[in-house]
Amino acid sequence: MGITLFVIEHNMRVIMNLAEHIYCLANGKLLASGPPERIQNDNRVIDAYLGGRSH
Numbered sequence: 001m002g003i004t005l006f007v008i009e010h011n012m013r014v015i016m017n018l019a020e021h022i023y024c025l026a027n028g029k030l031l032a033s034g035p036p037e038r039i040q041n042d043n044r045v046i047d048a049y050l051g052g053r054s055h
Contacts, residue, residue, distance in 0.1 A: 020036075021033070024042075024045050024048075026044075031045055032044060
């Protein structure tokens with residue numbers, strides 16, 4: 001449809017279900033960008049927003 005929607009949201013579950021492309025920021029810096037599948041598997045995003053993984 002050619003529509004761009006700018007959303008600031010800290011609930012990553014909401015964003016993962018809403019967006020086709022995500023820019024994830026932390027402390028004013030870009031951590032990662034891309035489709036939700038890439039973002040949810042990015043270790044920097046996991047540590048910052050989704051909770052660290054158990055190793």
